[in-house]
Amino acid sequence: MSRSQAxxxxxxxxxxxxxxxxxxxDRDMRMSLRMLLQEDAIDARPFLAAADFLDALPELRPGPxxxxxxxxxxxxxxxxxxxxxxxxxxxxxxxxxxxxxxLAVRAMKLGAIDFLEKPFPYEELSALMDRxxxxxxAQVRHGGDARERIERLTARERQILDAVARGLSNKExxxxxxxxxxxxxxxxxxxxRRLGARRISExxxxxxxxxx
Amino acid sequence: MGIRCLLYVSESCLAWPDDAHEVDDIVxxxxxxxxxxxxxxxxxxxxxxxxQVLEGETAAIDAVMTSIRADAxxxxxxxxxxxxxxxxxxxxxxxxxxxxxxxxxxxxxxLLTDATDPARRRRAGAVLLAFIxxxxxxxxxxxx
Numbered sequence: 001m002s003r004s005q006a007x008x009x010x011x012x013x014x015x016x017x018x019x020x021x022x023x024x025x026d027r028d029m030r031m032s033l034r035m036l037l038q039e040d041a042i043d044a045r046p047f048l049a050a051a052d053f054l055d056a057l058p059e060l061r062p063g064p065x066x067x068x069x070x071x072x073x074x075x076x077x078x079x080x081x082x083x084x085x086x087x088x089x090x091x092x093x094x095x096x097x098x099x100x101x102x103l104a105v106r107a108m109k110l111g112a113i114d115f116l117e118k119p120f121p122y123e124e125l126s127a128l129m130d131r132x133x134x135x136x137x138a139q140v141r142h143g144g145d146a147r148e149r150i151e152r153l154t155a156r157e158r159q160i161l162d163a164v165a166r167g168l169s170n171k172e173x174x175x176x177x178x179x180x181x182x183x184x185x186x187x188x189x190x191x192x193r194r195l196g197a198r199r200i201s202e203x204x205x206x207x208x209x210x211x212x
Numbered sequence: 213m214g215i216r217c218l219l220y221v222s223e224s225c226l227a228w229p230d231d232a233h234e235v236d237d238i239v240x241x242x243x244x245x246x247x248x249x250x251x252x253x254x255x256x257x258x259x260x261x262x263x264q265v266l267e268g269e270t271a272a273i274d275a276v277m278t279s280i281r282a283d284a285x286x287x288x289x290x291x292x293x294x295x296x297x298x299x300x301x302x303x304x305x306x307x308x309x310x311x312x313x314x315x316x317x318x319x320x321x322x323l324l325t326d327a328t329d330p331a332r333r334r335r336a337g338a339v340l341l342a343f344i345x346x347x348x349x350x351x352x353x354x355x356x
Contacts, residue, residue, distance in 0.1 A: 091312075105346045108313045115315045128314065135312060138228075166351050167239075167307040201232035204310075 018133060019061055020044040023053045023079065024068035024095070029118075033066060036122055042129060050074035054082055062090050062139070064132035067112075069096040069103065077103070080110045087150045089139070091132035095120075109166075149195050149206060157191035160184065165204045216273050217253075217297040219341055221263045221323045222286040228259060234285055239307045246305040251276055254308035254348045258317040261324070262286050265344050267300045292323050292337040301345055308347035319343050 022033050022044050030046040037044040044066070047053040051074055053065075065083075069076040076094055083092070092112040096103070104115040113135065114128055153161065156177075163173040170188065174181045197203040226234050235257055242255065251268035264280075266273055281289060309316055319340050322328060328336070 101342060101346050102350070104315060105343065105350050108309060108311065108316055109347070109350055111311060113313050113315070131314065168351075169243075199233055199236060201236040205229070205232050 018042040018129075019063040020129065020132075021047065021053065021060070021063055021065045023047045023050060023065065023071075023076070025049060025071045026068065029068070029095075033125075036125065037129065040126055040129060050076070050079035050082070053079065054086075057083070057086065057088060062136050064091045064093060064129060064136070066093050066095060069094055069107075077106060077110070080107065080112060084110060091135045093128060093132065152194050153191055156187055157194065160187050161191055161195075161203060161207050164188070164200060165207050214270065215267060215297045215300060216270050217293070217295055217301070218266045218273055218277065218291060219263070219293040219337060219344075220277075220280075220289055220291045221261060221320050221340070222289040223324065224257070224260055224262055225285055225287055231257075231259065235307075235310055238285065243305060245279075246276065249275060252300050252302040252305050254302055254306050254344050256308050256316060256320070256344055256347065257310040258320065259312050260317055261320040263320045263323075263340060263344065265302065265341060267297060267302055288324060290324055290326070292333070292340065302348055303352075306348055306351060308344055308351065316343070 018041055020037060020042050022030050024030050024033070024046075025048055027048070030048065034044045034046055045060075047056070050071060054074075067076045067079060071079075074082070076096075080092055080094075083090075089111060092107075092110075093114045093116060094104075094107045094112050095116050095118055097118055099115055099117040107115055113132060116124070116128075150158070150161075159177060160173055163176060168176065170181055170184045173179075174184045177184070192200070192203060195203050195206055197206065224231070239255070246252070246266075246268075249268060249272040251266055251272050253265040253267050256263045266276055268276075319336075322336050323333065323340065
């Protein structure tokens with residue numbers, strides 16, 4: 001194909017349409033994942049440290065994040081927590097050398113969609129990425145402003161939302177936060193209004209990135 | 213009276229995104245009913261499947277299971293384990309996980325078919341039970 005033809009033909013489904021992120025301190029892992037994902041027309045941006053990814057985060061488009069659990073300084077779980085604090089609920093796939101149940105459970109509770117034990121078969125990753133992109137698309141369709149709405153909450157309301165998402169009752173939240181039951185009810189009602197949620201499940205969904 | 217522990221898995225008939233409301237109702241009703249009947253345990257929902265552990269006296273478990281089996285919000289209910297229990301593993305009844313995790317779903321999926329050989333099935337059941345317990349314990353740790 002000549003150069004001019006290329007310029008005038010409709011843009012091919014650009015690799016950049018499917019953007020993903022890799023955060024792993026292991027250079028070989030970053031390189032091989034990047035190459036593997038390229039096969040599926042996914043452009044994966046590599047980051048060698050959690051802090052680098054967090055710095056770049058405000059500028060990034062939503063995309064699945066492949067996140068190594070064990071990293072020096074800030075580890076994968078801490079990065080996942082930092083993303084939640086910033087209201088970023090993109091599909092996160094944790095990767096680890098050895099999967100331990102408590103670690104996997106922690107990651108799932110923080111909203112990670114999967115937990116892969118290295119080395120994993122490429123087919124598994126490929127199928128998983130397709131589903132991750134489906135989730136992003138659904139998030140965008142169903143109120144992509146979740147982040148904005150969550151950000152409107154006060155620190156206290158965020159605390160209560162987190163507790164509610166963990167399945168705690170008002171009574172349990174009251175004792176956990178050392179506040180009266182009535183105060184919790186008041187904060188909870190205000191949190192619902194701010195989120196524009198009619199039911200508590202909608203609030204929880206917003207918080208967990210399900211965006212209903 | 214002896215205590216029993218029952219673990220089942222089932223397929224969800226709920227459709228995203230309205231499933232959130234339904235799951236809300238399930239949790240509200242289950243919490244009240246289980247507290248009244250002295251049933252402890254935990255429920256897990258992965259958007260495609262449910263898994264639940266129930267602990268309590270035989271009559272209470274039977275009553276809860278009758279109502280659960282009749283619930284049209286799920287189908288293909290498979291009892292994975294049903295055995296006598298010396299002491300309870302769960303202090304109360306909680307919604308231990310609700311989300312889109314494929315990882316959690318993978319722990320449930322193989323138990324939905326009876327085709328798997330009994331030894332593997334038992335092992336997968338034990339793994340799922342350990343998972344649900346860990347999910348419930350993690351919630352307690354966070355709030356503790």
